[in-house]
Amino acid sequence: MKKLSIIASTLILVACGSAKIISISQADVDRAATKYPGITSEQLVEGQKLYAANCAKCHTLFAPGKFGEKRWKHEIEEMSGKDYANIDSKTQESITKYILTFAKQ
Numbered sequence: 001m002k003k004l005s006i007i008a009s010t011l012i013l014v015a016c017g018s019a020k021i022i023s024i025s026q027a028d029v030d031r032a033a034t035k036y037p038g039i040t041s042e043q044l045v046e047g048q049k050l051y052a053a054n055c056a057k058c059h060t061l062f063a064p065g066k067f068g069e070k071r072w073k074h075e076i077e078e079m080s081g082k083d084y085a086n087i088d089s090k091t092q093e094s095i096t097k098y099i100l101t102f103a104k105q
């Protein structure tokens, strides 16, 4: 019985909070390039993969559109640190570029 309710609450969490896999279009790349000149779709895909690999260990993957740029910058900065994801600055930068491309306007 206990096990069942754990499964049920996990399902609810996943259904409500998690990010869908965003398929990256040319329009997204163009939008990203206004902020990050020369960025490629491969780099955005890489950021998306790194985000999923590093940021879903403790909580659901938040949809990039959930927060605006200012809030995301703050959260990513904190979450990249050694108390959380503990990632290097290159990985952090790649994740930031992906998330901010899809952040709430």
Ligand code: HEC
Binding pocket: 054, 055, 056, 057, 058, 059, 062, 075, 076, 079, 080, 083, 084, 085, 086, 095
């Ligand atoms: C080691 C566990 C852990 C990892 C890994 C982790 N987080 Fe978190 N995250 C937390 C905890 C715990 C909180 C809530 C407490 C806090 O804000 O300090 C949180 C809160 C957040 C919030 C705030 C959500 C809200 O509704 O206020 C965001 C956004 C977030 N994390 C994004 C990320 C991102 C992006 C990464 C990857 C770079 C990441 N997290 C990796 C543990 C983690």
